[in-house]
Amino acid sequence: MAAEPVRIDDPADPRIAGFVSIRERDLTGREGLFIAEGTVVLRMLGQAQARGNGFAAEAILLLEIRLAGIAEVLAAFPPAVPVYIASQAVFDAIAGFNMHRGVLALGRKPAAEIGASLLARLPETSLVLAGCGLSNHDNAGSIFRNAAAFGADAVFLDETSCDPLYRKAIRVSVGSVLTVPFSRGLSGEAMLRGLAEAGFEIWGLSPRGEVPVAAIPAARRIALVLGTEGEGLPENILSSFRTARIPQRPGLDSLNVATASGIALYQIALAMGRVA
Numbered sequence: 001m002a003a004e005p006v007r008i009d010d011p012a013d014p015r016i017a018g019f020v021s022i023r024e025r026d027l028t029g030r031e032g033l034f035i036a037e038g039t040v041v042l043r044m045l046g047q048a049q050a051r052g053n054g055f056a057a058e059a060i061l062l063l064e065i066r067l068a069g070i071a072e073v074l075a076a077f078p079p080a081v082p083v084y085i086a087s088q089a090v091f092d093a094i095a096g097f098n099m100h101r102g103v104l105a106l107g108r109k110p111a112a113e114i115g116a117s118l119l120a121r122l123p124e125t126s127l128v129l130a131g132c133g134l135s136n137h138d139n140a141g142s143i144f145r146n147a148a149a150f151g152a153d154a155v156f157l158d159e160t161s162c163d164p165l166y167r168k169a170i171r172v173s174v175g176s177v178l179t180v181p182f183s184r185g186l187s188g189e190a191m192l193r194g195l196a197e198a199g200f201e202i203w204g205l206s207p208r209g210e211v212p213v214a215a216i217p218a219a220r221r222i223a224l225v226l227g228t229e230g231e232g233l234p235e236n237i238l239s240s241f242r243t244a245r246i247p248q249r250p251g252l253d254s255l256n257v258a259t260a261s262g263i264a265l266y267q268i269a270l271a272m273g274r275v276a
Contacts, residue, residue, distance in 0.1 A: 003079050005067060008086045011093035016084055018106040019061050021096040026167055033058065035167040036105040036175070039070055044175025045105055046076030054110020055178055057081045063091050063102025070103065109165055114185040115194045118154055121181070122198075126153045126221045127268060129261060130195060130202075132188040132237065133228035134161040141172025142258035143226070148176035150265040151274040156223075157184040158191050188237060195223045202241040204233050205264055207254045209245030213264045216244050218271040224264050229257050 008016055022035060036045045036057075048055040057077055062070070064085045074083060092098050122128070129152055134140050140162055147155050155164070161184060162169065164177045186194070196202055200223040203216055216222070225241070227233035232254070246255060246263050255263070269275045 003082050005062070005083045005085045007064075008061075008084045008090060008094070011090055015082070016059070016061055016086075016094055018059060019094050019104055022099075022104075022167065023096060032109050034107050034109055034165040034170065036107050036178075037099075037103065037167055037171050038101045039066075039073060039103050041170055041175040041178075042070070042103055042105050043073045043076070044178045045107055046073060048178040049078075050076060053181075056108045058106040058108055059084065061086065061091070061094070061104045061106075063088060063099070066102045112185065113181070113183045115156070115183055115191060118156070118181055118183040119194060119198045122153050122221075124220065125272070126200070127265075127272060127274065128152055128154045128156060128195070128200070128221075128223045129265070130156040130158075130191060130223050130225045131161050131227075132158045132191075132225065132233060133231070134226065134257070136229055136257075137162055137166050137169040138172050139229060139256070139258045140164050140166075141169040141177065143261045144169070144173040144176040144180050144182075146258065146262040146265050147180045148173075150262075150269040152180065152265060152269075155180055155182040156191050156195065157182060158188040159185050160188075188234070192223075192225065192237065192241070204238050204241050204243045205245070205260055206232055206238055206243050207245055208238070209243035211242075211244050212247050213244045213267045216268060216271065218268075218273075222268055222272070224261070224268065226257050226261055 036042055045057055060083045062085050067085055129147055170177050200221040201219040202223045204225045246260055
């Protein structure tokens, strides 16, 4: 059961320092911490903490009028997690802008997994996504949401991809970043080499792909590789692995990468018997 709420009347109160000037801190970093925003994401954080997967809440800050409505969500957190409440004016002054959702948590990231440690934990039959140069946080969040929806076992991101624990990415993913295991930090080449050595059939997604995604044969382990919005996957990756495309009517260059990930994941999950 979460701790008894403590009222905050001063935006400069040191107890809520981690919530101050959220947008600015989004840009400068939080040294191993992250912001979870909204009731759904708060619930997912509580579930993640209960599962012991490395995520943990440091503190919770609520708009006072939201307290009663999320009592059940708060009950999932241990008493050691402080819960603070504030009026709208104080809440907005803390955040630095109008926060109409009125539900925030300061979370602690788990120890980073880079490649091999996550690969070692995957089941023998696995479906994963791999991202190269995914720089848009909205797309990153949507990709994690798709991964959760279609039963992907993990998401691998290269060193040039954005942090999926950025506040907006977590919100867009509706908390799926907290449930889908991920690795980030290797070069694209090293990341894909590790997947290939672990027995994954690797397919790069591109409008110039050799076969339609529906023609990708079911396999024990499949990795779908996504490139950055606009430029797509670099030529060295496209020439090193098999490629697939999502057929579409002529006249449009390509689909949004998050949309493409959802379509491709559905097709492969269907072929692997992961969805009915």
